[in-house]
Amino acid sequence: xxxxxxxxxxxxxxxxxxxxxxxxxxxxxxxxxxxxxxxxxxxxxxxxxxxxxxxxxxxxxxxxxxxxxxxxxxxxxxxxxxxxxxxxxxxxxxxxxxxxxxxxxxxxxxxxxxxxxxxxxxxxxxxxxxxxxxxxxxxxxxxxxxxxxxxxxxxxxxxxxxxxxxxxxxxxxxxxxxxxxxxxxxxxxxxxxxxxxxxxxxxxxxxxxxxxxxxxxxxxxxxxx
Amino acid sequence: xxxxxxxxxxxxxxxxxxxxxxxxxxxxxxxxxxxxxxxxxxxxxxxxxxxxxxxxxxxxxxxxxxxxxxxxxxxxxxxxxxxxxxxxxxxxxxxxxxxxxxxxxxxxxxxxxxxxxxxxxxxxxxxxxxxxxxxxxxxxxxxxxxxxxxxxxxxxxxxxxxxxxxxxxxxxxxxxxxxxxxxxxxxxxxxxxxxxxxxxxxxxxxxxxxxxxxxxxxxxxxxxxxxxxxxxxxxxxxxxxxxxxxxxxxxxxxxxxxxxxxxxxxxxxxxxxxxxxxxxxxxxxxxxxxxxxxxxxxxxxxxxxxxxxxxxxxxxxxxxxxxxxxxxxxxxxxxxxxxxxxxxxxxxxxxxxxxxxxxxxxxxxxxxxxxxxxxxxxxxxxxxxxxxxxxxxxxxxxxxxxxxxxxxxxxxxxxxxxxxxxxxxxxxxxxxxxxxxxxxxxxxxxxxxxxxxxxxx
Numbered sequence: 001x002x003x004x005x006x007x008x009x010x011x012x013x014x015x016x017x018x019x020x021x022x023x024x025x026x027x028x029x030x031x032x033x034x035x036x037x038x039x040x041x042x043x044x045x046x047x048x049x050x051x052x053x054x055x056x057x058x059x060x061x062x063x064x065x066x067x068x069x070x071x072x073x074x075x076x077x078x079x080x081x082x083x084x085x086x087x088x089x090x091x092x093x094x095x096x097x098x099x100x101x102x103x104x105x106x107x108x109x110x111x112x113x114x115x116x117x118x119x120x121x122x123x124x125x126x127x128x129x130x131x132x133x134x135x136x137x138x139x140x141x142x143x144x145x146x147x148x149x150x151x152x153x154x155x156x157x158x159x160x161x162x163x164x165x166x167x168x169x170x171x172x173x174x175x176x177x178x179x180x181x182x183x184x185x186x187x188x189x190x191x192x193x194x195x196x197x198x199x200x201x202x203x204x205x206x207x208x209x210x211x212x213x214x215x216x217x218x219x220x221x222x223x224x225x
Numbered sequence: 226x227x228x229x230x231x232x233x234x235x236x237x238x239x240x241x242x243x244x245x246x247x248x249x250x251x252x253x254x255x256x257x258x259x260x261x262x263x264x265x266x267x268x269x270x271x272x273x274x275x276x277x278x279x280x281x282x283x284x285x286x287x288x289x290x291x292x293x294x295x296x297x298x299x300x301x302x303x304x305x306x307x308x309x310x311x312x313x314x315x316x317x318x319x320x321x322x323x324x325x326x327x328x329x330x331x332x333x334x335x336x337x338x339x340x341x342x343x344x345x346x347x348x349x350x351x352x353x354x355x356x357x358x359x360x361x362x363x364x365x366x367x368x369x370x371x372x373x374x375x376x377x378x379x380x381x382x383x384x385x386x387x388x389x390x391x392x393x394x395x396x397x398x399x400x401x402x403x404x405x406x407x408x409x410x411x412x413x414x415x416x417x418x419x420x421x422x423x424x425x426x427x428x429x430x431x432x433x434x435x436x437x438x439x440x441x442x443x444x445x446x447x448x449x450x451x452x453x454x455x456x457x458x459x460x461x462x463x464x465x466x467x468x469x470x471x472x473x474x475x476x477x478x479x480x481x482x483x484x485x486x487x488x489x490x491x492x493x494x495x496x497x498x499x500x501x502x503x504x505x506x507x508x509x510x511x512x513x514x515x516x517x518x519x520x521x522x523x524x525x526x527x528x529x530x531x532x533x534x535x536x537x538x539x540x541x542x543x544x545x546x547x548x549x550x551x552x553x554x555x556x557x558x559x560x561x562x563x564x565x566x567x568x569x570x571x572x573x574x575x576x577x578x579x580x581x582x583x584x585x586x587x588x589x590x591x592x593x594x595x596x597x598x599x600x601x602x603x604x605x606x607x608x609x610x611x612x613x614x615x616x617x618x619x620x621x622x623x624x625x626x627x628x629x630x631x632x633x634x635x636x637x638x639x640x641x642x643x644x645x646x647x648x649x650x651x652x653x654x655x656x657x658x659x660x661x662x663x664x665x666x667x668x669x670x671x672x673x674x675x676x677x678x679x680x681x682x
Contacts (some may be wrong), residue, residue, distance in 0.1 A: 006309035009465065010511045014290040016521030021287040024280030026477060027270050058490060106253060109455055110421055128268075128480075129490035143454035144503050146447045146494075164476035164491075172473065182303075182500030186479075188491050191447040195362035195378065197385045198253055199405035204361060205413060205420070206447030206493070 005120070026165055037048065051127045051160040052214060059130035063202050064210040068157060070219040072096060075154065081162035083150060086116035092140050093121060093154060109143035118148035118207075122187075123174070125160040125212065126167050131188035132212060135181040142183050147192075151207035153187065157214040170213060232575035232614060234658070237547035241662070250382060251545040257378075258539040260488025261589065266499050268480065279593035282530035285468055286520060292435040292468045293511065299438025300509055303500045308510045313343035316512050320345060320427065320460060321352055323508060327458055329354075329425050333416075335442070335449035336360045337429030338376050338533060339512060341555035356427075357419045359448040361412050368395045374549030376556055378534040382548050392394050394480050426452030430463035431532070432478055433509075436471040439499035440509065443482065443492040450496055459501065460508045465516050466529040468548040478532060481591040485534040518587070519567040524602045528563045537586035537596055543579050552576060559586035563599040566607065574612040576605035616658075635674065642668040 015133070046054070056066040069075055074094035079099060083089070090101035090112070096119055103202040106112060122138060132153045136142055145151055161167050167186075191206030200206055243246055245316045281295040285292060297307050310316035311623045312370040316339075334340065334356050346356045346367075362379035366372065368391055373379030373479045380388070389403035418437065433440040440461055442449045453459040469478065483489040501507035520526050538544045538558035549557040554565040554573060562576035577600045607613055613621065627637050644651050645668035653660050672677075 004309070005311040005315060005513075008311055008513070009309055009517055010290050010293060012513070012517035013293065013465065013520060016517055016526075017289050018287050018520075018523070018526065021280070023284045024277050026277060026473065027273050062489065062493075112358070113417075113421060131491050136502075141454075143451070146450040146454060164480050165473070168473045168476045177426070181497070182502065184497045184499075185417040186491065186495040188493050188495075191445070193361045193409055193446050194487075195360070195380055196388055196405040196408055197383075198256070198378075198381075199385070200411040201406050203413065204409060204446035204448070205359070205416060205451045210480065211276075212649055 025220055028165060029055060046127070046162055050159070051162060052157050054127040055125045055130060055160045055212075056214075058214060059125075059210075062130050063192060063200075064189040064212060066212045066214060068214045068216055068219065069217065071217060075119075075152075077211050078213075079117070079152065083117050086150070089116050089117045089119065090115050090140065090144065090148070091119040092138055093119060103140065106141045109141050109147070112141060112144055112147045115144070115148045117150045117152065119145050119152045119154065120145060122153040122155050122212075124167070124170060125155050125214075126164060126186070127161075128163045129188055131167075131186040133171065133186055134219050135179070135182065135184040137181070139183075142158060144188060145185070146206045148207055150209045150211075151187070151190070152195065152211040152213060154213045154215060157216040160214075167216050231553070233547065233551050233553070234575065234614075235580040236551035236553060237543075237579075238661070240548040240551055241546070247546055247548075249384075250548060251520055253381065254539045254545045257487060258536070258589070261485055261536055261539065262488075264484035264488040264490065266280075268484065272566055274477055274481055275591055275593050278481055278591055279530065281469060281474050281477060282592050283527075285466070285470065286526060286529060288470075289465065289468065289520065293465060295435040296433055296438055297511075299436070301438075303438045305438065305501065305507045305509055308508060309512055310512045310514070312514050313512075316340075316343045316462065316510055316514065317345050317348040319510050320462075321349060321354065323458065323460060324349075324354055324425060327425060329458075331355045331357075331423055332425040332427060333357050333359050333419050333423045333452040333456070334427040335429065335444060335452055336363055336379075337427065337462055338373075338555055339429060339464055340427070340517075341372060342514065350366075351502060357415050357416070357423070359419065359452055360444070360446060361409060364412060364416065365391065368392075372550070372555065374557065375535060375538055376558075377538075382550070417451075420448075420451045420455050423452070424456055425458040425460065426456035427460045427462065428453055430461050430467050430509075431482070432469050432475060433463055434466050434470075434472050434475070435468050437499065439472070439497050440467075441475060441479075442496050442498065443479075443494065444496075445489075445493045447494055450494055453498070454494075454502070456505070458506045458508070459498070460510065461498065462510045462512060464512050464514070466531075482532055482534055485536040485589065485591040501537075515568045519564075522567070524606075525563060525567065525599055528560065528596070528599060529565075529593050530562050530594055531564070532592060533560075534591055536589040536591065540582055540585045540589050542583065542585070544569070547579065552579065559596045560594070563596060563603060565613075566603050569614050570607060570610060574607045575614055577607060578614070578617065622681065635672070638672050642672070 030191045089100035122134040190202045190210040193204035308319045365380040375381045385403040392398040430440045431443045544558045565573035580600045584597040
């Protein structure tokens with residue numbers, strides 16, 4: 001009987017792999033925690049205000065934009081102004097029903113082709129790179145955050161972690177609480193390319209703009225309108 | 226890529242004919258290297274991250290067979306079909322059989338250097354299957370009938386005016402329009418139609434997590450996601466060295482990857498694929514193609530730690546001035562020069578010599594591969610195996626003779642100085658490779674030995 005490629009590869013790898021090397025601890029972990037499923041990444045203690053301000057700075061630096069808002073009324077107002085020409089808006093936020101279609105599900109992702117704006121909830125932001133973590137249960141359809149001409153994400157202002165180590169700790173904790181995913185992604189700014197002579201162009205295949213709304217319910221609306 | 230019998234030096238001299246272009250290529254890549262420095266310096270624990278990434282990858286190589294089994298088990302549990310390919314041929318046959326099963330003869334593909342290594346596009350084209358590369362840079366080189374010249378920036382050697390002309394010919398854009406914004410928009414419309422009509426999408430894999438069976442694909446353009454989420458069938462191809470033990474390790478690699486590659490803090494999209502969406506089919510092809518043999522070479526195995534950021538390309542004085550195509554292999558640059566001889570030592574015998582051994586590649590490598598030391602070691606292996614380039618072999622033999630005979634050595638030195646001083650044209654000509662792009666130095670009046678004899682007390 002001939003060996004399958006699988007068995008051949010596994011046998012060759014096994015006989016050629018070097019002697020065992022320990023996994024190193026991650027930055028902030030102690031050595032013994034390297035194999036534990038979660039650990040406390042020791043990162044400098046930033047205040048939520050500092051994290052929000054760093055996040056916004058990073059996001060703007062990569063071509064995105066951010067608003068700190070008191071609630072969905074304010075988001076509706078801003079989106080009506082910024083996307084006055086949008087014909088088809090889809091949202092995963094029931095609070096935006098006056099502005100957008102808010103279905104639970106689409107049968108065929110190809111029908112999303114003409115969406116001008118998608119507004120979705122995300123779990124948290126990452127201060128060091130301006131990215132937001134979004135799992136498929138918040139996307140309505142996996143293709144939606146990519147196929148829409150413009151994208152807006154909504155997170156709580158307090159939900160910003162310092163760096164990617166903290167991000168994965170949070171993802172692990174959510175999984176422990178039973179929140180798993182089949183697909184999830186970090187989105188940092190609009191789709192972009194610099195393939196033509198290193199000139200940055202926003203809107204390669206995906207959204208041409210990306211806005212993050214940071215919800216701060218304690219904020220007063222006074223002075224906004 | 227077309228078979229080529231030319232070596233790096235010969236191909237580089239073609240590239241070097243257009244001096245302003247070489248300068249432009251050199252400067253563009255150095256600018257990207259500078260952006261990398263700025264991004265790296267913005268992370269105080271950068272060196273700790275590099276050490277950690279290197280340590281994680283060392284662990285991966287030491288337990289690769291276990292991680293592969295764990296990954297396979299998890300992926301199958303997630304509803305993904307797992308395939309194993311011993312070599313490029315088997316990889317290509319697996320893809321083609323999946324396409325045949327679905328009676329599909331057109332597919333979209335996002336960036337995958339592995340499929341370049343396996344020459345998948347050519348293989349499928351011969352079977353009448355159309356492959357559309359959807360990364361903008363890859364689409365440019367594909368329309369031009371070329372392989373990518375850089376693993377992160379596939380058309381870095383193309384000028385915008387040339388891309389304007391190419392798009393005019395293939396996509397019908399107005400002649401003479403070379404505006405990057407306009408051309409990118411034209412490509413967006415052209416490729417959107419492909420995304421919406423193709424039923425099979427192939428992507429590469431940046432990292433695969435043994436613990437969870439998920440894999441991560443990083444793009445700025447969103448082309449991997451547009452392809453995968455609109456297709457009925459998603460095929461992801463990966464070399465077996467792409468595994469990492471646990472999801473939390475992604476934190477280390479995603480912090481390093483784009484900062485090293487382009488100076489960005491992260492790619493626009495870092496997509497985690499774990500399960501197919503309802504009704505979709507998801508395949509993973511695990512490819513060996515020489516990697517398990519490479520793993521058994523103690524001096525060279527650590528090159529399997531590579532995460533394909535291309536920082537070593539951008540910093541390399543030889544790459545920047547010779548262009549990616551002069552390496553005649555899918556992965557060019559310093560890292561490609563230590564990976565390729567593993568696949569075919571004879572065919573790629575020239576590549577470890579395409580370096581100044583300055584060590585800049587090793588200094589910027591986010592997983593701390595000792596690239597320049599491996600280049601040096603490959604040279605020794607290649608020469609010992611009798612695969613050195615002929616001119617180099619002859620020169621080495623002459624050197625050995627000269628250096629092992631003191632009287633010949635002194636006579637040769639004297640003769641050299643006399644020739645350079647009295648008949649410079651005999652050395653300052655195109656037969657002497659050291660004269661290319663440089664002036665020969667003024668010959669010294671005497672050798673050190675003569676000077677010492679005269680001046681010693």
